[in-house]
Amino acid sequence: MAAGTDRPRDRFYNNSKVRSIVWQAVLIICVVGVAWLLARTTAENLARARIASGFGFWNVTAGFDISQTLIEYSASASTFGRAFWVGLLNTLLVAVIGIVGATVLGFLIGIARLSNNWLVARLSTAYVELVRNLPLLLQLLFWYNAVLKTLPDIRDSLHLPLGGFLNNRGLFLPAPVGEGVGVLVWAMLAGIAGAIAVLMMWRRRPHQVRLALAPVALLLPPVAAWFLYGEPTAVEYPELGRFNIRGGIEVLPEFVALTTGLIVYTSAFVAEVVRAGLTAVPKGQVEAAASLGLRRGAALRLIVVPQAMRVIIPPLTNQYLNLTKNSSLAVAIGYPDLVQVFAGTVLNITGQAVEIVIITMGVYLVISLMTSMAMNLYDARLAMTERR
Amino acid sequence: MGAATPIAYVRSRPAERRRPPVSARGPFAWLRQNLFSTPFNAVLTIVAMMALAWLVPPVIRFLLIDAVWVGADREACLAGPDGREVGACWPFVRERIFYFIYGSYPLGERWRVDLFFALFAFGAGWLLWLEAPRRTLGAAYFFVVLPIASFILLSGWPAVGLARVDTALWGGLLVTVVVAAVGIVLSLPLGIVLALGRRSKMPIVKFFSVAFIEFVRGVPLITVLFMASVMLPLFVPPAWSPDKLMRALVGVTVFSAAYMAEVVRAGLAAIPRGQFEAAQALGLSYGRMMRLIVLPQALRITIPNIVNSTVALFKDTTLVFFVGIFDFLRTIEVARADPKWATPVTSATGYAFAALFYFVCCWSMSLYARRLERRLSAGQGR
Incomplete structure (x- = not known):
């Protein structure tokens, strides 16, 4: 030993x-x-430096104005904590609209890149290459300073279809008014949730049943709410005055620039994801479907898309997260998102850098972690269906 | 059945010759096959052509035909009394071009910046040209010699006769290149360490690596930069407080290290198990196994992705805008607000110039990455 x-x-x-x-x-x-x-x-x-620490500032009156508030907020009565929620909601609003827009545009362009139409394929390739190779910040500044700020002023507003106006003070849209609006909005959200639930959860039912039931689930709550409430909502059109516009919804030019920029930028990445997903389905699958006698549409719907979606969804979620994080560039053009309001104005007033930066990062971190948890669940379920 | 009975399904004489297709080749056939194969395709083609006709001529008119090429100040770029449309205001760019390149770097010292650009281009070329001789030496030059030499060159060292230049004076292209280069040079080694940590069998090492990577990847770069710019001075005694550029560099490095770690991890995952096992069977230690066997292969197949994340980093350098640093885009923002050149077209001109610059840089890098990827995958059969 x-x-x-x-x-x-x-x-x-x-x-x-x-x-x-x-x-x-x-x-x-x-x-x-x-x-x-x-x-x-x-x-x-x-x-x-005599800087206070701790989270006492949360309940202190803010004393500054915010140009876009989705919840009630006033400079004299609301607290810094309230300002945080206003900023967070503004961020989420941009993220949701941006995600919807980027998905639609991105799928269109991704499919167009694979088109057998030479011109359409080349054009969408050019779009993707151009947009992906320019910094987002440059694009946002361009949309805001070189496009929206150079639009005509109120008197010469551009008239949009359905009674909207576009000028250098923003976008003015018709607004639904009446007591039923709130209920209707909730009913629509319920409908969207119901449709998603039908499509995602009800796995036992055959494909066709789910596809047929989804629109029903989508439309039933709003239609029911409309009739039950018995008070059809009216539409209020914006009216062009000499110096201002009355009525309707006023959308800030910063918001328009930010969502446009984010949608255009992210759609190029979504298009690449979609293209990669579609080309990842082996050619043999399409040929097999054809030899079974499926028509091209049916083959796409039943064979190609379900397989492509498995490849598409994880990187697509990643792009959604990127969009949400990129919305923080709102600071550059003064849209009051979380970073601009909280990590900008509130930080400058209170000087409590440590707490505020930690809270701001925490918000984005929670969003990221929640999304990746959802993604892991999705992956686990896919792995299971594959084994069956 | 006798031999005389004709067999019904055998032709006794050649089929009648069919007419050839109207056109199977030539420009018209190409048009028909690629643009007008179905009614739907024809509609798409027409819509696409309309979009082109709507977009391309105004852009060309703005950039070239209606553009103003000479002039001393804004007067040249205002619409004349004849009401002629004015395009891009190029004299504005020409007058400010040195500001866009050097920022406020002292006039007499600008040769140092030029020399830095040359040294940097030399190093980058050495590394990216795969057939170049002595590439190990090139890596040593790029990752060790170049950073030290550049630091001395750019910020100055009075002992050897180079006057100090405060980083607050740096700007424009110089800062963009410095931020991107520092980001890559520092984040690659950090990223390799983090990627190895993430694949490590030691739970605590793995935990710290995963926590760092996921934390940084979960937050926007802008918050990392804010953190670096407002919290870094709090972390160290006031006497050591880093200047603005240094803080931004720390933020960018931390951020890109996390992304680089994921890129390297993907490369490591692509190395077959057998390589690790063979190295261990030869009795190599962990460090030698990684240095001699695994990393050379992993990094080689990762080069295209490293270049791609360099493109992303290069685009992200524009965000130092928010922490008070005058990078290329910020110098354009500053110049376009100058009353001397205040015209309705100045902003668009500035952005067009910036777009051209960023597009040429990013696009050439991604083309390189794509070509390299094709070549590597052809050779390796991966």
């Missing part, structure tokens, strides 16, 4: 388990040490 201990591999410091524990202990000590040092210096610096 004594001779054995002399062999190098028997020495305790050559044992891989011991080494691994030592390495990890060193890592922990380093990380904790650095964190402690940073925390101490930060506390000293904050004390020296």
